[in-house]
Amino acid sequence: xxxxxxxxxxxxxxxxxxxxxxxxxxxxxxxxxxxxxxxxxxxxxxxxxxxxxxxxxxxxxxxxxxxxxxxxxxxxxxxxxxxxxxxxxxxxxxxxxxxxxxxxxxxxxxxxxxxxxxxxxxxxxxxxxxxxxxxxxxxxxxxxxxxxxxxxxxxxxxxxx
Numbered sequence: 001x002x003x004x005x006x007x008x009x010x011x012x013x014x015x016x017x018x019x020x021x022x023x024x025x026x027x028x029x030x031x032x033x034x035x036x037x038x039x040x041x042x043x044x045x046x047x048x049x050x051x052x053x054x055x056x057x058x059x060x061x062x063x064x065x066x067x068x069x070x071x072x073x074x075x076x077x078x079x080x081x082x083x084x085x086x087x088x089x090x091x092x093x094x095x096x097x098x099x100x101x102x103x104x105x106x107x108x109x110x111x112x113x114x115x116x117x118x119x120x121x122x123x124x125x126x127x128x129x130x131x132x133x134x135x136x137x138x139x140x141x142x143x144x145x146x147x148x149x150x151x152x153x154x155x156x157x158x159x160x161x
Contacts, residue, residue, distance in 0.1 A: 029067035 011030065020026050 025067050025071050029064055 014020070015027070
């Protein structure tokens with residue numbers, strides 16, 4: 001870019017600070033400005049030791065335009081593509097699809113509410129029924145076994161004899 005190590009170091013620092021990669025249009029612009037500046041005389045008497053070049057504003061403007069032209073052309077091409085895509089989109093159809101989607105969600109939500117109410121009703125019925133069933137006690141089991149034993153004895157006597 002430049003032979004001056006101080007300017008080169010400042011450019012590299014600027015490049016690093018703003019994350020500007022080699023091949024970026026800003027670097028191309030910098031090289032073009034340097035090229036334009038090399039042909040112009042360099043003065044440093046009133047600039048505190050920092051070299052400056054006598055470059056006309058027209059030359060600098062043209063250099064900037066030519067360096068940034070690929071970027072602006074790419075951006076305008078992308079803008080045209082987006083415009084064409086926006087023109088092709090049927091917004092009415094898109095809005096209807098969204099409305100149908102929301103109607104489907106509303107239907108599912110209502111259906112889930114009905115299912116939840118039915119489930120809650122079934123739970124209440126099961127709890128009510130289970131509270132009406134009395135558990136079998138030990139006495140009831142002993143009574144059933146004794147009754148079965150007596151019935152078995154009577155049956156044995158009848159069939160054996």
